[in-house]
Amino acid sequence: MGSIIDVRSVTKRFGGFHAVDDCTLSIEKGSITGLIGPNGAGKTTLFNMVAGTYVPTSGQILLDGEDVTGLPAHELFNRGLLRTFQIAHEFSHMTVTENLMMVPAGQSGENLASVWLRPARVTQEEAEVRKKAEEVLDFLKITHVKNELAGNLSGGQKKLLELGRTMMVDAKVVLLDEIAAGVNRTLLNDLVSNIERLNQELGYTFFVIEHDMDMIARLCDPVIVMAAGSVMTEGHIEDIQKNEAVIEAYFGGSPTGEATTELHKEAEQ
Numbered sequence: 001m002g003s004i005i006d007v008r009s010v011t012k013r014f015g016g017f018h019a020v021d022d023c024t025l026s027i028e029k030g031s032i033t034g035l036i037g038p039n040g041a042g043k044t045t046l047f048n049m050v051a052g053t054y055v056p057t058s059g060q061i062l063l064d065g066e067d068v069t070g071l072p073a074h075e076l077f078n079r080g081l082l083r084t085f086q087i088a089h090e091f092s093h094m095t096v097t098e099n100l101m102m103v104p105a106g107q108s109g110e111n112l113a114s115v116w117l118r119p120a121r122v123t124q125e126e127a128e129v130r131k132k133a134e135e136v137l138d139f140l141k142i143t144h145v146k147n148e149l150a151g152n153l154s155g156g157q158k159k160l161l162e163l164g165r166t167m168m169v170d171a172k173v174v175l176l177d178e179i180a181a182g183v184n185r186t187l188l189n190d191l192v193s194n195i196e197r198l199n200q201e202l203g204y205t206f207f208v209i210e211h212d213m214d215m216i217a218r219l220c221d222p223v224i225v226m227a228a229g230s231v232m233t234e235g236h237i238e239d240i241q242k243n244e245a246v247i248e249a250y251f252g253g254s255p256t257g258e259a260t261t262e263l264h265k266e267a268e269q
């Protein structure tokens, strides 16, 4: 199918420290690719560069074959690359439907002048956006909470809403950052199946940073392992969990051994 994201020899330095160091990887179109690695491996820094939050010190990032190195997040958004964020505090006072409806408007640069000058167009657009929000709620099976304030949702429902926000625009690739954190197992199942449906039915590509190995094992293929700022290996999770170098990297990177225990636990199952 070809790649949708290509990271070519990307480095990010903070002072003299290489948080990401000559990193090269590709995300295949239509895949759900996981990114794991011990604490401090550079996963978040890499994500921040792919998502347009940080500009690489050197190297190149391509989105669907086009050079997007250094483009800010809103331009990447317009090209179909989205990242899920926690619902910000100010949005927690808005309903679930309102949270969904503000995604396209907030990004298209709709301003007060255009609202005054072209009220008919705005009304029609609003009706279309509301319809889209209803379709998203239906897809995610959360219509029953559409009038609930976002701040009142459970952790898992908030994650579904975050996922829903990516569906309000035509996403090509979605970056998921620790989406399983704070979600109970039942809602995690809903989350996993919705991500799989978005992938299979709507063709979304997902790039996922996750510490929860259960989530990675169920969802991601392939899995990329980062250590010390660059890619250590890539493959199926079963092979990764048996890889001695990966286990060693987890031991070295995690003095508490927590991450390693997670990795072993999965390998033993």
Ligand SMILES: Nc1ncnc2c1ncn2[C@@H]1O[C@H](COP(=O)(O)OP(=O)(O)OP(=O)(O)O)[C@@H](O)[C@H]1O
Residues within 6 Å of the ligand: 014, 017, 018, 019, 037, 038, 039, 040, 041, 042, 043, 044, 045, 046
């Ligand atoms: N803004 C920054 N300024 C200086 N150093 C930074 C900055 N951001 C990250 N680092 C350093 O870069 C390294 C990689 O951090 P990063 O957060 O990317 O790792 P990670 O793999 O996401 O780790 P974790 O799994 O713990 O979230 C760490 O040593 C971190 O301290």
